[in-house]
């Protein structure tokens with residue numbers, strides 16, 4: 001498990017490229033037949049990927065001591081979205097079939113969570129976020145159609161995209177975690193511009209569906225101190241509450257957003273006008 005400390009905005013603005021990347025970028029989310037895990041002190045979110053191929057892979061079996069608990073979800077909840085081939089997730093003996101772009105929520109108390117792929121040649125890729133939880137809400141599979149798709153933006157501003165809200169209060173109850181998947185249409189390159197902050201929640205963006213020779217310039221920092229991170233396929237960026245989070249690609253792409261914090265109101269954003277950015 002990699003650990004990232006919290007970071008003050010005054011410190012962040014002094015960092016060079018390598019230091020910014022070390023604090024905010026998660027370079028490798030998927031490793032074959034393994035579970036990756038990055039623990040951020042920012043709202044104690046855990047971010048990672050599970051990619052079972054020839055064998056099944058369980059989550060968090062070895063981190064009980066580091067988290068000070070006897071099993072991973074003893075005091076946490078988990079949200080998973082599959083961006084690969086069809087897969088299975090077994091939670092304490094109950095099997096959920098999770099296809100491409102389908103999600104599973106696992107409530108606090110799930111003792112053993114095991115992931116496998118239906119076809120090792122087309123492995124499932126389970127991206128996940130986990131947050132501290134105070135009570136147990138039921139496990140639930142969520143399909144793309146259930147994720148209240150909403151198409152917004154304009155081709156003229158190069159930001160026509162569909163936001164799919166998988167894990168939000170309209171779909172199911174969670175303690176604090178929300179997650180969704182936003183797909184940019186061909187020719188659209190910008191996400192979340194005009195951008196925003198939300199002092200009340202942190203957010204993680206995970207970029208994928210990108211080709212080798214494409215990149216996303218992810219914008220971060222306070223609105224008057226913007227910086228960028230160069231992001232390639234299947235990499236994630238941690239966005240503290242004080243930071244904008246927005247990106248422009250050299251080609252269209254898809255990303256998963258996950259949020260943890262004070263509220264779960266998707267539209268609770270402090271919008272920043274483009275003319276106010278520096």
Ligand SMILES: O=C(O)C(=O)C[C@H](O)C(=O)CO
Nearest residue numbers: 161163182191192203257266
């Ligand atoms: O395309 C977008 O815009 C988003 O998906 C916005 C994110 O969901 C977000 O930043 C929510 O706070």
Ligand SMILES: [Zn+2]
Nearest residue numbers: 196198203245
């Ligand atoms: Zn946001």
